[in-house]
Amino acid sequence: MSDLQRLLKESWTLVEEQQDKLSGYFYARIFLNHPHLRELFPVTMDVQRARLLGAIVTAVQTVDDPDRFDEYLRALGRDHRKFHVTPDQYEVIGSALIESLRAFARDEWTPEYDQAWRDAYDVIARKMLAGAEADPNPPWWHAEVVRHERRSRDIGVITVRPLGSLEFRPGQYLSVECPQYHPRVWRTYSIANAPREDGSFDLHVRALGAGWVSGALVRRSKVGDLLRVAAPMGSMTLNRRSAHDIVMVAGGTGLAPIKSLIEELATFNRTRWVHVFIGARDRDDLYDLPALQRMAAAYPWLQLVPVCSADPGWGGEEGLISEAVTRFGPWQEHDFYVSGSPPMVRSTLRSLTELQVSSMRIRYDAFSEH
Numbered sequence: 001m002s003d004l005q006r007l008l009k010e011s012w013t014l015v016e017e018q019q020d021k022l023s024g025y026f027y028a029r030i031f032l033n034h035p036h037l038r039e040l041f042p043v044t045m046d047v048q049r050a051r052l053l054g055a056i057v058t059a060v061q062t063v064d065d066p067d068r069f070d071e072y073l074r075a076l077g078r079d080h081r082k083f084h085v086t087p088d089q090y091e092v093i094g095s096a097l098i099e100s101l102r103a104f105a106r107d108e109w110t111p112e113y114d115q116a117w118r119d120a121y122d123v124i125a126r127k128m129l130a131g132a133e134a135d136p137n138p139p140w141w142h143a144e145v146v147r148h149e150r151r152s153r154d155i156g157v158i159t160v161r162p163l164g165s166l167e168f169r170p171g172q173y174l175s176v177e178c179p180q181y182h183p184r185v186w187r188t189y190s191i192a193n194a195p196r197e198d199g200s201f202d203l204h205v206r207a208l209g210a211g212w213v214s215g216a217l218v219r220r221s222k223v224g225d226l227l228r229v230a231a232p233m234g235s236m237t238l239n240r241r242s243a244h245d246i247v248m249v250a251g252g253t254g255l256a257p258i259k260s261l262i263e264e265l266a267t268f269n270r271t272r273w274v275h276v277f278i279g280a281r282d283r284d285d286l287y288d289l290p291a292l293q294r295m296a297a298a299y300p301w302l303q304l305v306p307v308c309s310a311d312p313g314w315g316g317e318e319g320l321i322s323e324a325v326t327r328f329g330p331w332q333e334h335d336f337y338v339s340g341s342p343p344m345v346r347s348t349l350r351s352l353t354e355l356q357v358s359s360m361r362i363r364y365d366a367f368s369e370h
């Protein structure tokens, strides 16, 4: 660990337990000194509260992983254009961050810590701004809902068509806003198909308690609505150069990017066996199984293993998806693609480590409920 990283981690432990209060203080500082910035944020701050600060802290703590984070931060910068963030606003946010840390760490805060956070934040802001400036795309596109299907109690498959050309790679995700229902609240979703002629794409959405955008997409949006979508991001794309067989592990709506990768493979694959583990709580949540079964019938290289974690009468594979993967194998020579909730991804990565799958062979996105 470098000195910078050590200082950042060490100083964060001084305030970590007061995160909620620190976050409140951080926004209060921003809005008090710069009331016009309030317009960048959603009307109700509940959803937003942990987001910006959380994203900055994660980025700062990982500033030493240049390869992975260079592209990540550039993409984040491109993505933030949808908020119309200007360079001077990056400065305002950086100062509020340092002031909040100082206020909460009190006497234990040192000039060294101060400098470490300034340096790290500068790197992040510079990379994000560079990413934003270099992007030839618009900050966001309007996209029309062209199809809306309820697949289970709370899961919807929503097809949208951007007005204008929007390029993406299978496996990527993008931010979506429903301006008519929740203005300025953006939420990320993976694209669930390979690129199509007409530019349309599917989103798999689960509406859960506090999931505002997800709730609006599943329960309120309808054909003809205009959404806004921002530039695609993410690095869980297919490694086309590899000749290894593949295992894909999808938890819940984490199936979306996996389906997109399968569709890409379908355009050229002849030689690589592909096992797909699909985890769901119960049969009702295996919301896309018929479509996948049709694909498995069409492509001899594709094998599906649906797994239910809470459905006693289900006669198929049972348990958590991470456990199911370990019951099959051996997998040391396979490439892995993992997608689902952060705990599901973590436990799958743990299982793969135990199975001695090299981390070089595993692709996933640190995709969470932002």
Ligand SMILES: NC(=O)C1=CN([C@@H]2O[C@H](COP(=O)(O)OP(=O)(O)OC[C@H]3O[C@@H](n4cnc5c(N)ncnc54)[C@H](O)[C@@H]3O)[C@@H](O)[C@H]2O)C=CC1
Residues within 6 Å of the ligand: 173, 189, 190, 206, 250, 251, 252, 253, 254, 255, 256, 257, 279, 280, 281, 282, 285, 307, 308, 309, 310, 319, 320, 321, 322, 323, 338, 339, 340, 341, 342, 343, 344, 347, 348, 365, 367, 368, 369
């Ligand atoms: N690109 C990506 O990585 C994407 C990630 N997601 C995320 O996937 C999640 C999907 O949520 P739901 O549909 O509600 O899934 P869910 O919570 O119903 O989980 C589905 C299955 O995942 C497995 N699972 C869940 N928690 C686990 C754990 N702690 N350990 C091992 N296995 C576990 C179980 O097999 C479970 O049946 C969301 O958090 C969403 O943000 C969604 C789309 C794309």
